[in-house]
Amino acid sequence: MFSFLFGHKNTKPRLRFAPSPTGFLHIGSLRAALFGYLLAKSQGGDLILRIEDTDQKREVTGATESLIKVLKIMGLEFDEGPHLGGKYGPYIQTQRLDIYHEYSDKLLAEGKVYRCFCSEERLTEMREAQEAKKEAPRYDRLCRDLSVAEAEAKIKAGEKFVIRQKMPLNGEVKVYDELRGEIIFKAADLDDHVLIKSAGIPTYQFANVVDDHLMEITQVTRGDEWLGSFPKNILLYRDFGWTPPKFIHMPLILNKVGGGKLSKRKGDVFVEDYLAKGYLPEALINFCVLLGWHPKSDQEIWTLAELKKEFSLAGMGASPAIFDTAKLDYYNSYYLRQKSVAELTKLCLPYLVKAGRDIGDLKRTEKFTALAQDRLKTLSEIGATTDFLFELPAYAPELLRWKILTLEEAKINLARLKSELEKINEGNWTKDRLEKTILTWIKGIGGQNGDYLWPLRVALTGLKNSPSPFEVADALGRGESLRRLNLA
RNA sequence: GGUCCCUUCGUCUAACGGUUAGGACGCCAGGUUCUCAUCCUGGUAACAGGAGUUCGAUUCUCCUAGGGACUACCA
Numbered sequence: 153m154f155s156f157l158f159g160h161k162n163t164k165p166r167l168r169f170a171p172s173p174t175g176f177l178h179i180g181s182l183r184a185a186l187f188g189y190l191l192a193k194s195q196g197g198d199l200i201l202r203i204e205d206t207d208q209k210r211e212v213t214g215a216t217e218s219l220i221k222v223l224k225i226m227g228l229e230f231d232e233g234p235h236l237g238g239k240y241g242p243y244i245q246t247q248r249l250d251i252y253h254e255y256s257d258k259l260l261a262e263g264k265v266y267r268c269f270c271s272e273e274r275l276t277e278m279r280e281a282q283e284a285k286k287e288a289p290r291y292d293r294l295c296r297d298l299s300v301a302e303a304e305a306k307i308k309a310g311e312k313f314v315i316r317q318k319m320p321l322n323g324e325v326k327v328y329d330e331l332r333g334e335i336i337f338k339a340a341d342l343d344d345h346v347l348i349k350s351a352g353i354p355t356y357q358f359a360n361v362v363d364d365h366l367m368e369i370t371q372v373t374r375g376d377e378w379l380g381s382f383p384k385n386i387l388l389y390r391d392f393g394w395t396p397p398k399f400i401h402m403p404l405i406l407n408k409v410g411g412g413k414l415s416k417r418k419g420d421v422f423v424e425d426y427l428a429k430g431y432l433p434e435a436l437i438n439f440c441v442l443l444g445w446h447p448k449s450d451q452e453i454w455t456l457a458e459l460k461k462e463f464s465l466a467g468m469g470a471s472p473a474i475f476d477t478a479k480l481d482y483y484n485s486y487y488l489r490q491k492s493v494a495e496l497t498k499l500c501l502p503y504l505v506k507a508g509r510d511i512g513d514l515k516r517t518e519k520f521t522a523l524a525q526d527r528l529k530t531l532s533e534i535g536a537t538t539d540f541l542f543e544l545p546a547y548a549p550e551l552l553r554w555k556i557l558t559l560e561e562a563k564i565n566l567a568r569l570k571s572e573l574e575k576i577n578e579g580n581w582t583k584d585r586l587e588k589t590i591l592t593w594i595k596g597i598g599g600q601n602g603d604y605l606w607p608l609r610v611a612l613t614g615l616k617n618s619p620s621p622f623e624v625a626d627a628l629g630r631g632e633s634l635r636r637l638n639l640a
Numbered sequence: 641g642g643u644c645c646c647u648u649c650g651u652c653u654a655a656c657g658g659u660u661a662g663g664a665c666g667c668c669a670g671g672u673u674c675u676c677a678u679c680c681u682g683g684u685a686a687c688a689g690g691a692g693u694u695c696g697a698u699u700c701u702c703c704u705a706g707g708g709a710c711u712a713c714c715a
Contacts, residue, residue, distance in 0.1 A: 172715050207714050272713080279712095288642040289711065314713055332645070341643055349713040356715050379644060380710035403646075404708070411707070439652090442664085446653055450663040469646095469653080472708065476651045479665045489678075526678045554674070605674040617676035 165197025173215035176422035190463035201233030240367040252354040264391040267313040268295040315348035325383040337383040376401040403472040430531025435484040443473040507535025519627035545614040554606035583626040611640035
């Protein structure tokens with residue numbers, strides 16, 4: 153609101169999510185998108201999607217579209233991006249090549265960067281020699297002091313080149329990370345890394361800086377694997393004479409077993425995997441946001457809408473978090489229980505079909521999913537937890553016994569129950585009516601609940617553990633219930 | 641090897657020099673209940689180690705250890 157006083161042309165926070173389109177959406181990427189989104193929204197800002205496709209080798213076709221789709225399922229949407237447009241476009245880096253060349257030429261003219269004609273073979277040899285001498289592998293700056301004439305001669309001769317950043321030879325580079333504070337690097341430790349590859353395509357290090365500046369990004373959120381190149385990036389901003397945005401290096405997510413950066417080899421790492429298993433977007437969001445962020449209160453259940461208001465940089469930590477799905481399961485069963493039966497059923501449908509279930513009768517299916525609701529950790533469990541409703545499992549007669557009850561007694565109790573149940577007609581065959589009628593009847597004859605309800609439940613379900621006999625009887629219907637009772 | 645980051649219950653974390661070190665998940669026990677699940681109650685469990693600074697350190701500094709990242713014409 154004070155922007156007019158200071159003459160800032162734009163004080164609206166602008167953040168970006170800048171993935172590489174290399175396949176499925178990694179959990180780490182989801183969290184990066186989430187934090188970017190929340191940081192933007194909590195400040196009333198915008199989130200921009202920028203596709204960093206400068207590595208042609210790793211690019212996967214369709215990855216951009218699927219990434220946008222998955223993010224949308226998660227509830228995360230952008231304000232600008234390749235699919236939306238915006239006045240800072242294009243939002244795909246390979247479509248910005250002219251821009252990068254313009255800026256690298258500028259730096260070239262100013263002597264802030266230089267052309268390097270070293271061959272891959274020479275570079276490899278050089279590195280091997282350095283490693284053999286236990287030195288840090290680093291470009292030896294052979295081309296750094298090539299004269300303009302020498303360079304031009306090489307270009308004329310058709311030699312390929314890359315453009316490298318000229319690092320200061322001595323002194324310190326102080327950088328500031330919003331989560332960690334000041335970090336000091338010695339310039340001498342910095343490598344003259346490649347900014348423009350020989351094919352004329354920029355590296356991440358260059359495109360990222362140019363784009364963040366041109367797109368007027370105010371806060372850069374990225375994984376802390378970028379901390380090492382942070383000083384080089386800051387130096388680039390200085391070379392251009394630009395004010396860098398604020399940087400927030402988010403701590404990494406680590407594998408539960410074996411440690412290390414969350415990786416495919418050690419379990420499911422893609423959002424698509426979790427969605428397919430039947431984890432709900434809201435559970436994934438709630439779980440991920442608490443990996444590295446903590447609210448002012450101890451509130452554990454968060455919706456995206458609440459997070460958009462309450463999220464803040466102050467709650468973010470700098471230490472890495474292990475990805476342990478035990479709590480994800482908790483959140484998922486929690487959100488599953490919050491669903492209405494109709495919603496839950498709709499969500500279960502694809503999984504029931506997959507399990508080969510007949511879902512023709514929606515009302516009946518709803519009764520089945522209702523029975524499973526309190527018992528599901530993921531949607532994909534719906535088939536297994538409702539199996540007994542579709543087909544009575546084979547069970548040992550012994551199972552019908554309850555505590556000190558003999559098999560004979562159980563049989564008698566069942567027979568009496570059956571004749572009572574037969575008195576209940578189709579219209580009254582509901583969970584509540586059944587429960588009321590049978591419980592009063594048991595009380596009336598002075599019996600113990602367990603003596604009757606256990607055998608009844610086993611007769612209906614064939615299982616040691618299951619929902620209550622009344623719920624099951626209701627879901628099964630009068631005909632099937634009595635049939636199963638007869639069998640018993 | 642070099643550079644940088646991180647370090648509180650098993651896990652996610654709170655604490656911004658003074659607390660019986662709090663919450664959640666997990667686990668255990670009890671209650672409700674015919675069983676399971678849900679739900680309720682309770683319990684278990686942590687300041688990595690060592691030096692400083694300070695009247696006082698989980699909190700600040702340094703060292704060590706452990707973990708992690710980077711060290712590509714990949715991001």
